[in-house]
Amino acid sequence: MLQAETTFDDLSPDAAEWKRRLLTLRADRSPCPRLSASAWATLLASALDFVDRFGSEAAALGWTASQLFGVHPQHGTLRTDWCGALMLSGRKASAIDARCVTFGNTGAYRDTLGVPQGMPIWEFAAKQGGR
Template sequence: MSSGLAPTLIPNPVAMWHGAIENISPHASPCRYLTPAQWAKMREAALDFCDRFGAEAQRHGWTDRQLFGVHPEHGTLRVDYCGALMVAGDRVHAVDADRIVFERTAARRDKQGQEWGPPIWEFRAKRG
């Protein structure tokens, strides 16, 4: 009989990100001051990001807060606490170690003193 260790399931962060975003309705904004139309665009871009770039971002060490964070009280209204994907709702074109590249701009995570709020799915849970 083998005395090997039993396999351990390691959570897949990308699948968790995708599932958490997917579980928020595209028709009901999770944040006050974020219109349902803005949220639908942001949600779609976030799901697209997970599908196309999620694994690469995870390999580079991007966290749920750095990608999907919002201010703990004011949601997306305080963009200084928002993760890269919770600002404009634009689709991502590339992922680097320290930046997420959009068509016309980029979001960086190496800004000294930067703080990110909880992921939007945790914010929604607190509010709803």
């Protein structure tokens, strides 16, 4: 399992819970079909980095686990239309506001009409038997 530097006490309750859940996932074992272990390790590292740097702010802005870490309930990351902001590219976030997580010159918006909400990746992994 990965270990990040920010302690749980440094995070808001929601962000601390996100970090706890992410740390239950193995970096060397992708929970999603057709997502390589190396791509998964990058996604997971970027998600943990986000929680450490922006998690408390994201929670205060009203972002949810599904909006950040969501994946399709049956197909995981294969259905990118269901993916949360941090389950798409593996790039590290550079900023967050009430509407968007920014990754350099691109962003993931949470208020796009018609976009379905996925389940948090840790729930998907548990459903898959820990894959």
